[in-house]
Amino acid sequence: MAVTEQHDKITRPKPPVARFAQLSAAGTAVGLPMVSFLFILALWSVVGASGVVSEAIFPAPWSVWSATVEMWQNGTLQKDLGVSLAGVGFAIGATLGVTMGLLTGRVPLVRTLLNPFLNLLRPIPAIALVPVAIVWFGIGEGSKYFVVSYTVFLTVWFNTHHGMQYVPETYLRAARSLGASQLREFLTVVLPAAAPHIFAGIRLGVALAFLSLVAAELSGASSGLGFRLQEARQYIRTDRMFSLLIILGILGAVADLVVHRIGRKLVHWEQG
Numbered sequence: 048m049a050v051t052e053q054h055d056k057i058t059r060p061k062p063p064v065a066r067f068a069q070l071s072a073a074g075t076a077v078g079l080p081m082v083s084f085l086f087i088l089a090l091w092s093v094v095g096a097s098g099v100v101s102e103a104i105f106p107a108p109w110s111v112w113s114a115t116v117e118m119w120q121n122g123t124l125q126k127d128l129g130v131s132l133a134g135v136g137f138a139i140g141a142t143l144g145v146t147m148g149l150l151t152g153r154v155p156l157v158r159t160l161l162n163p164f165l166n167l168l169r170p171i172p173a174i175a176l177v178p179v180a181i182v183w184f185g186i187g188e189g190s191k192y193f194v195v196s197y198t199v200f201l202t203v204w205f206n207t208h209h210g211m212q213y214v215p216e217t218y219l220r221a222a223r224s225l226g227a228s229q230l231r232e233f234l235t236v237v238l239p240a241a242a243p244h245i246f247a248g249i250r251l252g253v254a255l256a257f258l259s260l261v262a263a264e265l266s267g268a269s270s271g272l273g274f275r276l277q278e279a280r281q282y283i284r285t286d287r288m289f290s291l292l293i294i295l296g297i298l299g300a301v302a303d304l305v306v307h308r309i310g311r312k313l314v315h316w317e318q319g
Contacts, residue, residue: 106286111293114286123275124294130188130271131264132298136195137256141249143196144203148245151204152211153237165204173198173259177266191263191271198259199252206248210241239314246310253306257299 088108094100095107102110118124150157151165173194180190214237222232264273272291279287 103283103285106289110286111289114284115290115294118275118287118290127270127272127275128294130268131260131273133188135188136192136260137199137252139192140196140199140256141203141252144200144248144252145207145245147200148204148207148248149211152208152241153233162208165201168197169201169205173255174262177263180263181266186269188268191260191268194263195256195259198255202252202255203245203248206251207241207245210244210248211237213244214240242314243310246306246314250303250306250310253302254299257295257302261295 092108094105095102095110106114115124147161147165151162152158176194176197177190180193184190184193218236218240219232222236227235260271261273261276264271265277268274272295276288276291279285279291
């Protein structure tokens with residue numbers, strides 16, 4: 048009887064009030080940002096239509112839209128998006144960062160040998176490495192991948208290392224008291240406990256990847272959104288510059304949202 052009642056509770060659909068509250072919360076999460084964007088767009092349109100600021104300096108929304116359509120129709124926007132969104136540099140940096148963080152977090156010898164050097168690299172901004180990357184790899188994709196990988200690697204490494212270092216000691220004692228082997232302890236206790244920090248590092252790495260990507264493409268690439276932004280500056284095409292900046296912002300926000308959703312799905316135990 049108790050099992051049947053429990054099954055009924057699990058399979059029973061949510062009451063209309065609860066479903067309405069859930070839909071309202073989802074609508075609020077979407078609606079409030081839209082209100083903000085529409086307000087900024089309206090304010091931007093008023094400034095553009097007033098003629099207070101020169102169109103060459105501060106283009107109106109319709110000029111930016113026309114520039115976006117123009118770049119799409121001549122094929123440059125699709126090409127630059129394909130180049131900038133390749134994700135090779137991010138994949139390399141994130142993979143190396145997680146691997147190195149696991150090692151420095153749990154292996155004392157590796158931590159002693161590499162931590163001081165890695166901490167020395169962290170304050171060096173990615174843009175400072177662009178000249179070195181150009182000398183090593185030339186102007187092209189190689190230098191861009193190097194700069195992006197460097198930025199993502201250090202961010203992901205630091206967060207992974209931090210998560211591995213601060214696994215609660217009570218978790219480890221409980222696993223050892225139950226006779227868990229070192230491998231089982233690592234896979235079932237240490238890694239799940241550090242997973243929120245790892246995904247936080249990956250999420251931050253996504254944002255920093257876009258920053259370093261633009262920095263690398265501004266001077267160390269022959270294609271991509273950053274390269275096109277530099278080209279627009281040379282021809283004083285502020286409408287294209289605004290278009291590219293907005294596209295970069297949208298891409299960054301979407302990428303951050305995707306990583307955040309994946310993290311919530313995979314690290315579901317952290318939600319409780």
